[in-house]
Amino acid sequence: MRIECPFCGERDHSEFAYFGDAACARPAPGAADAQARFVEAVYLRENPAGAHRELWYHEFGCRSWLQVTRDTRTHEILEVRLARESTAP
Amino acid sequence: MRYSLASLLRQACSGHRGWEAAWRDASPKSAYEVLIVGGGGHGLAAAYYLAKVHGLTDVAVLEKDCIGLGNAGRNTTIIRSNYLLPANNPFYELSMKLWEGLEQELNYNAMVSQRGVLNLFHSDAQRDAFVRRGNAMRLHGVDAELLDARQVRRMLPILDFENARFPIQGGLLQRRGGTARHDAVVWGYARAASGLGVDIVQRCEVTGLLREGARITGVRTTRGDIRAAKVAVSVAGHSSRVAAMAGLRLPIESHVLQAFVSEAIKPVLPCVVTFGAGHFYVSQSDKGGLVFGGDLDGYNSYAQRGNLPTVEDVCSGGMALMPAIGRLRLLRSWGGIMDMSMDGSPIIDRAPLEGLYLNAGWCYGGFKATPAAGLCLAHLLAREESHELARAFRLDRFATGHLLDEKGQGPQPNLH
Numbered sequence: 063m064r065i066e067c068p069f070c071g072e073r074d075h076s077e078f079a080y081f082g083d084a085a086c087a088r089p090a091p092g093a094a095d096a097q098a099r100f101v102e103a104v105y106l107r108e109n110p111a112g113a114h115r116e117l118w119y120h121e122f123g124c125r126s127w128l129q130v131t132r133d134t135r136t137h138e139i140l141e142v143r144l145a146r147e148s149t150a151p
Numbered sequence: 152m153r154y155s156l157a158s159l160l161r162q163a164c165s166g167h168r169g170w171e172a173a174w175r176d177a178s179p180k181s182a183y184e185v186l187i188v189g190g191g192g193h194g195l196a197a198a199y200y201l202a203k204v205h206g207l208t209d210v211a212v213l214e215k216d217c218i219g220l221g222n223a224g225r226n227t228t229i230i231r232s233n234y235l236l237p238a239n240n241p242f243y244e245l246s247m248k249l250w251e252g253l254e255q256e257l258n259y260n261a262m263v264s265q266r267g268v269l270n271l272f273h274s275d276a277q278r279d280a281f282v283r284r285g286n287a288m289r290l291h292g293v294d295a296e297l298l299d300a301r302q303v304r305r306m307l308p309i310l311d312f313e314n315a316r317f318p319i320q321g322g323l324l325q326r327r328g329g330t331a332r333h334d335a336v337v338w339g340y341a342r343a344a345s346g347l348g349v350d351i352v353q354r355c356e357v358t359g360l361l362r363e364g365a366r367i368t369g370v371r372t373t374r375g376d377i378r379a380a381k382v383a384v385s386v387a388g389h390s391s392r393v394a395a396m397a398g399l400r401l402p403i404e405s406h407v408l409q410a411f412v413s414e415a416i417k418p419v420l421p422c423v424v425t426f427g428a429g430h431f432y433v434s435q436s437d438k439g440g441l442v443f444g445g446d447l448d449g450y451n452s453y454a455q456r457g458n459l460p461t462v463e464d465v466c467s468g469g470m471a472l473m474p475a476i477g478r479l480r481l482l483r484s485w486g487g488i489m490d491m492s493m494d495g496s497p498i499i500d501r502a503p504l505e506g507l508y509l510n511a512g513w514c515y516g517g518f519k520a521t522p523a524a525g526l527c528l529a530h531l532l533a534r535e536e537s538h539e540l541a542r543a544f545r546l547d548r549f550a551t552g553h554l555l556d557e558k559g560q561g562p563q564p565n566l567h
Contacts, residue, residue, distance in 0.1 A: 063458050076460035080450045102400075105562055107404055109391035109392075109400075109401070111405075114451055116450070137458070
């Protein structure tokens, strides 16, 4: 599996650290239903078989956080963008 | 037909032409009392115990392909009960006890071999952690022995005892642990369940769930709709996908775990060995091949195959432990899809929808748990309450904070 880093070009995935589903946003801690929202954000996952938006960190490269869309059935990389430029879920 | 020396002799005299199929390949009826989705070891074991212990025989096991072709045939066949947590240890020990009587119970040779499981330690801190685990096991009545380096060397001269970076200081040995033939476990349970009247339905993929309001009333399959009072999901690796049919999200990620087998060599490993300084576990099959594995690839996957950096990482763990295997050729490698739960422990519980039951989140530990998971799932289905040794495996523990994090990694499924 090779990931096309926006800065470094196509690199082997062993240069990257995986950080899981990109859709997990930290809820507002002051909200009335904050506890239930935190349980969802920390523990519950869509875990799709197909396109999956996920975070990878280019640890042995430019050290940027990337949002990668990847097909979990084939490992095909569909899209790579910088995590800070991606829109929240 | 009961298997015995007498039946073998009778068949030998008639040219082995009289053997019957071990179990019935059934066509699905339109309704059952209990449906079990997933014809792996767990599902078949649950069906067997439903019929045997609870007298429920209006049961069908639905398998999308052929039984035992998923994780039941992809694991590294290790059985053990060397767990630390008080919720885990008695459950896995129940499983170990069931393994010990399994072949007599099923009248089927599952090749259960209690050759021992040895976890090596390489530092003072690791030794202390293993002493603690060994003591916890012994407090639960499970066998555990602490070996020093000299005793390990006598058992396993093939290991590298001159490793300056990760010297082998000793190991924690569970002599009752070992291996079992995974395919035979599947076939044995299938034969026993089928013999008691359970329908085993193959090439029958569940594509949806039938529901009336908040109640699950059956499943939609590639072989038609089948109604049931109770539906149990036992499809570890793909639990999230079936749960999604019910609109549920689970505390589970699917990850690929690779395993390997080398060409056959003469006996070098009398027991299962795990390397404590990396992640590498190995046993030698009866045919002589080294069967081994290590870490997950580490990213969500349903692909049943992994990538080469993990192959290199696992093999380098093996080389650090026993450099003598460096000239061995790999015969095969393969991947299985693990239900990695958020705390590394399984779920055997009712789902939030009435009529739906979950047996999921088995992480690396599904095979060794096969008999106990089947027994406890059957208990839950028949009695509507958790088995006393599976009470902690609740789905709501992630919300209530009663996590079972054996490894202490937190909610990072790829690290459990």
